[in-house]
Amino acid sequence: MTVADDPRAAGQLIAFAMNAKLRPAQDQDYAELVRSYRERPAFAEAVRAFAGGLGLDVLQVDRAAGAVLSPRDGSPFEMHAGQFFGERGNAAKDAMRRSLHGVALAAAVACAYPRRQDLDDAERIPRVSVADIDDYVRSHAELLDAEHEGQQLDPPAGQPGQERAWRAWAGQPRDARGKDGRAKPDCTLQIIRRVLDALAAHGDMRKVADTPESGGIYQALPPLRVHARELCQGRSLWPEAAPEDEAL
Amino acid sequence: MTLAASPLSSAPAIPSAQALMRRAKALAVTDPLHRLEDHKGRAGGGEFAAYTVRDLAQYAIELVAGAMDFDRGAIESDVTEALAAAAAAQQPGRPAEEHAELAAWVMRELIGTSSARGFSADYTDYADGATRRTFTFRVFDEFEAAGGGVHLRASTEAINVLFSSMDIDIASEEIAAQAVLESHVDRGRLDRAADSARAAKLRTIQYQESIRAKLAAVRRNLDTVDWDGDVSPQIVEALGHLEQRQAVEARILDSIQDRRDSAARDDLRRQAVKLIDVVVDCQRRHRELSGHLSSARETFRAELARQKFAPPASMNLRDLTADIIRPLLAETVAASGPLADQLFARLASPSAPAVMGVGSLIDQLLAPPRERAQLGAPVEAPELDDAEPEPAFSDDAVAAAERILAGVGGAPCRLSGLIASALDSGPQGAARLVWLEALGACSPNIGADVAAGRQRRRLAAWPDGSQLRGLPGFAGDDLLIAAITVTPAGAARPAVQEAAAA
Numbered sequence: 001m002t003v004a005d006d007p008r009a010a011g012q013l014i015a016f017a018m019n020a021k022l023r024p025a026q027d028q029d030y031a032e033l034v035r036s037y038r039e040r041p042a043f044a045e046a047v048r049a050f051a052g053g054l055g056l057d058v059l060q061v062d063r064a065a066g067a068v069l070s071p072r073d074g075s076p077f078e079m080h081a082g083q084f085f086g087e088r089g090n091a092a093k094d095a096m097r098r099s100l101h102g103v104a105l106a107a108a109v110a111c112a113y114p115r116r117q118d119l120d121d122a123e124r125i126p127r128v129s130v131a132d133i134d135d136y137v138r139s140h141a142e143l144l145d146a147e148h149e150g151q152q153l154d155p156p157a158g159q160p161g162q163e164r165a166w167r168a169w170a171g172q173p174r175d176a177r178g179k180d181g182r183a184k185p186d187c188t189l190q191i192i193r194r195v196l197d198a199l200a201a202h203g204d205m206r207k208v209a210d211t212p213e214s215g216g217i218y219q220a221l222p223p224l225r226v227h228a229r230e231l232c233q234g235r236s237l238w239p240e241a242a243p244e245d246e247a248l
Numbered sequence: 249m250t251l252a253a254s255p256l257s258s259a260p261a262i263p264s265a266q267a268l269m270r271r272a273k274a275l276a277v278t279d280p281l282h283r284l285e286d287h288k289g290r291a292g293g294g295e296f297a298a299y300t301v302r303d304l305a306q307y308a309i310e311l312v313a314g315a316m317d318f319d320r321g322a323i324e325s326d327v328t329e330a331l332a333a334a335a336a337a338q339q340p341g342r343p344a345e346e347h348a349e350l351a352a353w354v355m356r357e358l359i360g361t362s363s364a365r366g367f368s369a370d371y372t373d374y375a376d377g378a379t380r381r382t383f384t385f386r387v388f389d390e391f392e393a394a395g396g397g398v399h400l401r402a403s404t405e406a407i408n409v410l411f412s413s414m415d416i417d418i419a420s421e422e423i424a425a426q427a428v429l430e431s432h433v434d435r436g437r438l439d440r441a442a443d444s445a446r447a448a449k450l451r452t453i454q455y456q457e458s459i460r461a462k463l464a465a466v467r468r469n470l471d472t473v474d475w476d477g478d479v480s481p482q483i484v485e486a487l488g489h490l491e492q493r494q495a496v497e498a499r500i501l502d503s504i505q506d507r508r509d510s511a512a513r514d515d516l517r518r519q520a521v522k523l524i525d526v527v528v529d530c531q532r533r534h535r536e537l538s539g540h541l542s543s544a545r546e547t548f549r550a551e552l553a554r555q556k557f558a559p560p561a562s563m564n565l566r567d568l569t570a571d572i573i574r575p576l577l578a579e580t581v582a583a584s585g586p587l588a589d590q591l592f593a594r595l596a597s598p599s600a601p602a603v604m605g606v607g608s609l610i611d612q613l614l615a616p617p618r619e620r621a622q623l624g625a626p627v628e629a630p631e632l633d634d635a636e637p638e639p640a641f642s643d644d645a646v647a648a649a650e651r652i653l654a655g656v657g658g659a660p661c662r663l664s665g666l667i668a669s670a671l672d673s674g675p676q677g678a679a680r681l682v683w684l685e686a687l688g689a690c691s692p693n694i695g696a697d698v699a700a701g702r703q704r705r706r707l708a709a710w711p712d713g714s715q716l717r718g719l720p721g722f723a724g725d726d727l728l729i730a731a732i733t734v735t736p737a738g739a740a741r742p743a744v745q746e747a748a749a750a
Contacts, residue, residue: 015600018598020597020599023392025394063394069598070594070598071593077600079593079596080589080592080593081585081588081591081592082589084596098585098588098589099579099581099584099588101588101592102584102589102591103573103576103577103588106568106573106576109568109595110568110572110573111361113568114569116565116567119565123389124390124391125390125391125392125398126361126390127359127361127390132361137573137577140569140574144577144578161580161581161582162580163581164579164581165576165579165581165584168581199595202596202597203599204595204597214361217356217361219398223597224595227596228568231566231568231572231594232565232567232571233564237572237590238575238587
């Protein structure tokens with residue numbers, strides 16, 4: 001395939017990026033397009049414009065991670081937590097499950113890249129285990145408990161949504177099993193596993209082992225590092241104006 | 249604490265604080281190996297206790313180090329396979345699955361997971377008073393290889409584990425290792441040279457790895473690097489080192505080739521050929537390394553130009569734990585929901601939604617239902633072999649045990665003596681069989697003989713308070729044992745009593 005600075009080649013690179021399991025090392029055409037992107041600004045511009053039309057930002061393009069894309073608000077590719085765990089229609093329970101899954105996702109990323117400089121280490125592929133991630137969240141929940149000692153943390157009756165997220169996690173069983181020996185869907189180990197499996201389906205993680213003591217071991221692949229870096233560098237999760245509003 | 253007041257030293261502080269610190273760290277690197285050995289009884293259902301795991305871990309490091317190149321490493325499944333073979337050599341009688349499980353466990357433990365932040369050990373730094381510090385390190389790193397796939401790399405610390413002397417400067421050690429090799433070759437000691445060649449190769453790999461890590465670090469922190477004052481002299485020094493190494497290698501090769509050509513014996517010639525392979529491999533590594541170093545300047549210039557447009561260095565980043573997780577956990581469940589949505593949108597790679605063409609939709613809807621076999625695929629009757637039950641004791645062992653027990657007379661003798669003679673002379677299992685028979689004789693089934701009205705010889709055994717000692721694999725009461733005869737009249741006239749009376 002010859003690469004021209006045309007929309008077709010740009011679209012082709014986006015299509016490769018959408019293929020979760022594919023890396024440039026496995027496909028010559030993909031590798032060629034990645035090289036063009038890095039070496040020819042005109043082509044890179046064409047790719048970014050094409051992606052922009054789809055509501056996608058191009059975060060990074062390199063040989064290890066391939067082209068890493070991120071959806072903008074309102075993009076048809078934007079995902080919601082509910083798509084990962086399947087909403088059941090009970091508003092209170094779904095809100096709780098959304099919170100737990102969000103915490104599991106953030107914790108998985110924090111365990112994979114514990115230090116700031118890990119986010120810049122493009123070479124290393126870190127491993128995380130399900131049990132480690134749960135330990136990590138529970139240890140921070142204990143710290144938060146200690147910091148808030150003496151404060152009233154119980155939610156008003158009938159308003160389960162007012163419970164704090166760390167108390168919700170700590171109140172969830174770690175490893176509950178049904179009569180058939182299978183893990184119950186809402187124990188924290190199972191929630192973490194569900195999130196990691198979802199990331200694996202999107203090409204951001206890979207499962208490498210399944211041992212009872214670890215609850216499962218996963219490798220965090222290069223695209224996840226790029227996304228995590230963007231999360232730590234791009235716009236804040238919290239609208240930044242909010243504290244000043246309060247001050248006024 | 250300072251040692252200034254110590255009568256041992258008049259110096260104001262520990263004079264070799266630096267060396268102490270380096271050695272303490274070097275020793276700490278072997279911790280993961282000892283930890284494996286300590287924990288083996290708790291892993292794998294306790295079955296791993298039968299193996300020595302420390303040497304398997306060492307072997308794993310050697311395998312990974314040996315496969316390392318500038319941009320390639322070892323593949324985990326290959327290493328695991330080789331480790332399983334080593335485990336099988338340790339315990340050939342154990343099942344192959346157990347060997348594989350043990351190998352996989354060793355590798356998992358050595359690679360570790362990230363939140364454990366690798367391995368760590370505390371040591372005391374005497375350079376500035378006495379400060380307790382934590383040293384963190386890894387044994388193996390995983391990385392995406394240039395040709396695709398995830399490979400393993402052993403850290404320079406891990407490679408150090410393979411050497412007993414640990415307080416080192418890598419470049420000097422490489423020079424020393426090659427000097428030893430050269431001296432062995434020059435004196436015609438090709439047998440000794442094999443070991444020193446192996447050491448020289450590992451040092452070469454270690455040197456290669458230290459340079460690679462340095463170049464990678466420079467590439468990551470270009471804006472903080474002092475190119476002219478720091479990096480450039482190091483590159484010049486490394487290139488000089490490589491030039492010398494290649495000259496020495498050429499000399500060693502010539503010398504080995506001379507030995508090979510003039511060797512009178514086949515085994516000497518074979519040794520020489522093996523040595524040549526090792527030295528040629530070192531030569532290749534040094535050549536490649538020279539290439540990387542020579543092009544380093546251009547690489548960095550290009551990288552610098554690219555990074556001008558790249559995001560700023562990591563120090564300006566938010567911290568995942570302090571700035572994301574903690575505030576997220578402090579939110580209410582209701583408020584954390586939209587944040588969770590954002591996290592999923594921003595952290596997961598987008599994937600293409602399924603789009604269905606109308607044409608293929610109609611085809612699929614109109615397709616005739618697939619015929620399903622009601623009973624599923626035919627079940628093939630498995631062919632089963634009749635299993636021969638394996639006797640617990642070999643015929644030889646049974647015969648030997650019978651022979652020894654037949655020698656027991658009316659006068660009581662000690663079980664320890666019988667076991668000892670079975671251990672000395674009998675085949676495997678005979679001693680255990682003697683011991684079992686003796687235990688059975690503690691309760692001789694005289695009633696059955698009486699009821700059947702037959703006369704026969706039986707053994708009777710009883711404890712007298714002494715213990716079995718000094719017999720490997722046996723413990724408990726040392727029994728007295730004697731033969732008795734059961735008579736058809738129904739009265740057992742124990743020979744024991746006669747003996748006791750006598």
